[in-house]
Amino acid sequence: MNKTFVLDLAYLKDTCLRLGLCLHKPIGICLILAITLASCSSNSKSFKEAEREEGESINLTHYNIIFAPDLSNRVNTKLHPRPLNDQQIVHSVLENIYPAILNHQRSDNQLDRFTVSLVNKKLVNEYDINKSLLNIDFSQFKNQRERIDYIKGRSEATLEADIQNFAQEFARVNEIATKNTFGADVWSYLNAGVDNLVVQEEKDPIIFNGTTYRNQYRNVLILLTDGYIEAGIYDNKGCPEKNQCYYLSGERVKQFRQAFKQSGAKDMKSFFEENNYGIVPVSNPYLEEVEVLVLEMYDRSLSQGGNATVHPTDTEILKLFWSDWLEKSNVKRYELRPLMTTEAEVEQVVMNFMGVR
Incomplete structure (x- = not known):
């Protein structure tokens, strides 16, 4: 040879x-x-001849995991006590990058990405956030050997170190947010913040030896929010149509509960639909490619012991509004989860949502 x-x-x-x-x-x-x-x-046949043939098609699916924290006053656990904080939620996912996520139905050629997209993008400068630390991207490698060396810790940059840096920077940002809180407009984020910089679209297919290889992505948006949408626009400006608003504040939840009870209606969903309640749908075509996992809906109507003080509870109302909103906004898929108690529970919820076993 x-x-x-x-x-x-x-x-x-x-x-x-x-x-x-x-x-x-x-x-x-x-x-x-x-x-x-x-x-x-x-x-x-030559490579060019093979390109023109219609042969087998193979889809290679990669994960694009986006953590989207709202960094509102809910991150203050003294004000809104929770068993877990956002850092623990993010860390439980990062710890499953290898081997669980990277090896799921694959052994080579992973192009997975894990990143943070702030609901309030102005906070990048306000909190002096180092975005490079909040990004782990496996598409950066030229070949599988470089990728393996990175995963196994045999290169200058390693997966273990990058996970640690990611977790530390995220924790630092959350610590600042607890002391210097800004609003979080989730409606505007889904309407305009989820863009081509956040969503990974299918790459141009590669045709080799008569076979078409497609690199596709599952865009999984882990939205860290409590379910109450504070849009900053209220009253008539916040509700362009009766009962259709850009926000879902705690006060609006109370008003809906009161109207439902006073109506004498027995079915809350029917009452919701008949009276045209809802959150104004967003118009964002990128959402058709996004799977949204909302963590964690915080029920302000519960007592400190976790018991319901009113019926229907805040969680029941929040889920009704959010389900209607996400469906009418053409989100590809979604799941709404209440508070979780352990990192093991978070791991199970997220991995099940992603279909990773």
């Missing part, structure tokens, strides 16, 4: 890995495939 063929073989081997031809296969099989491709004679 001459030197030129060795170089070509190395190139073909890396090409196989990048295209996913060796997913779940020993490297020896990849070498055999590379030799076969390299040794084909005049009977083989």
Whole structure:
């Protein structure tokens, strides 16, 4: 075997890995495939000819996990006590990057990304946030070997160190937020903040040897909010139509409960629909590609012991408004979760939502 063929073989081997031809296969099989491709004679089709053929299509799915904290006064656990804080929620997900998420139905070619997108984007400068620390992106690697060295801690930058840096920076930002709180307009965030910088769209397909390889993404938005939407616009300006508003404050929840009780209606959802209650839907086509997991809805109507003080409870009303809102805003998929008590519970909820077992 001459030197030129060795170089070509190395190139073909890396090409196989990048295209996913060796997913779940020993490297020896990849070498055999590379030799076969390299040794084909005049009977083989050229790369350009293969591009024009319609053959098998293989979808490679990658995760784009976005943590979106609202950093409102809810992060103050003295004001709104919770069993877990946002740092613990984020950390429980980061700890599952490897092996759970990266190896889910894959062994090579991961392009997963884990990042933070603030509901109030002005806080990046206000809190002097280092966005580079809040980003773990596996698409940065040129080949699978670099990716593995990073995961296994055999390179200058390592996954373990980046997870630690991510968690520390996120904790620092949350600590600042507890002492210097700003509002969080979740409505505006879903309407305009979820954009092409947040959402990963399907890459241009690669056609190789008659097979089409598509790199697709599951955009999972973990929205860290309590369910009460403080839009900063109230009264007539905040409600362009009767009972249709841009916000869902604690006061509005109380008003809906009172109106429902006074009506004598037995079914809350029917009353909601018949009287055209709701949150004004957002118009954002990117949401059609986003799966939203809302953590954690905080029920202000419960006593300190966790008992209901009124019926229907705040959580029941919040879920009714949010479900209607997200569906009419064409969100791809969503789940609304109440307070959780342990990191193990968070892990189970998030992994189940992502379909990672």
